[in-house]
Amino acid sequence: MGGLTHLIVFVSMCAAITLISEAQYLIPVTKDEPTKQFYTTVNIGAGGMSSPVNLLLDLGTNLTWLNCRKIRLLSSLRAWPRPTGRVVQDNTTIFTTQSGKPISIAPSRRFTFSCAVEKYRQGMAPRIAGVVALSPGEFPFWRQIASAYNIIPKFALCLPSYGRGLGYFYIGTHSFGGSNPVPMTLTPLKIDSGKYLVSVTSIYVDGVSLTLDPSLLEGGAQLSTVVPYTVLQTDIYNALAQSFTLKAKKIGMSETTGHAPFKHCFEEGASGKNMDVSVMEIGLPGNGREVKWRFQGANMVVRVSETVICLAFVDGGKKPNESMVVGTHQLENYLIEFDLSTTRMAFSDPLVLHNISCAK
Ligand SMILES: *[C@@H]1O[C@H](CO)[C@@H](O)[C@H](O)[C@H]1NC(C)=O
Ligand SMILES: *[C@@H]1O[C@H](CO)[C@@H](O)[C@H](O)[C@H]1NC(C)=O
């Protein structure tokens, strides 16, 4: 009898320990429709005096900063002047989750950010107070949180496609989908000058590889949460647009005038309300073989009027800094994980294939 009780206690202790070590940290992600900017909401300040602030998600920024006037009471645990403003520390509150759902507020932890003056906010949606740094650098927000809670250095994003749905920003191991996890594919991450890139082996449209000068793909593709539509070097853009146009015409669409920043737009005509024109796949190195990151439907096109859709990619010119920058329209409704413990990125199937989305 005593033995059994011990066993039960032992088992439940293990369960409790497992739960703690797999604690998940989650903050919501919102899309500001007019600007197509994605932000997360963090509570700064501890206890009763915390203020929610909206911060733009930026994979390319090292320094988290905001207009500190948006905070009711700044503890200013430490403050020292810097050219851009003051660097301060305050506590932030985030949620722990289980099976993908927020369950409770985690004990608040301190993080360091910078107070910048209003002019740095230029171009941002009025409701956004600053920027949350998600770079692979030494001190971005996600790394500060991971080290404050002593969890594995990785984070995952699920960007919602419309403004009223809340998406997900997990720090540590994600639990998206709960007991029905979506399949994820791994590819090595390349970290270069504070940017996240993936190597590109080829680009396919409807299963056929685009004919491209291999040097165009050499630099790989950068991932961005601030570029709204994927930007492609001219030759890559043209090859994609050509294949896409052929397919669009085949299914009864007719080409119409461009709609800035988009160059290829189509009257839906006889095709009906059909966003599923072409499937694009980016070939990436996997575990000893090529893996494919698939884009289709709403990730490929954007509706600009009742009857017109456009190819949702932008021509970046002949000599852009990067031949491919994957933007947010293409990242919506995927779960993307940046794992700095293994330097790998994991991407899900398009969530639409599983009848789910990033919006809850
Ligand atoms: C703020 O965070 C620190 C650790 O980072 C913690 O020790 C402290 O208790 C927190 N303050 C409050 C009021 O929660
Ligand atoms: C961020 O820091 C890295 C080094 O950790 C540096 O290479 C990169 O240029 C920095 N990025 C910006 C935008 O300052």
Ligand SMILES: *[C@@H]1O[C@H](CO)[C@@H](O)[C@H](O)[C@H]1NC(C)=O
């Ligand atoms: C390209 O890189 C240069 C130098 O790093 C930078 O000044 C410029 O703003 C970049 N252009 C774009 C479009 O990002």
Ligand SMILES: *[C@@H]1O[C@H](CO)[C@@H](O)[C@H](O)[C@H]1NC(C)=O
């Ligand atoms: C998604 O829903 C469609 C119909 O609404 C159904 O045919 C399909 O099997 C579903 N797919 C999954 C993966 O549940």
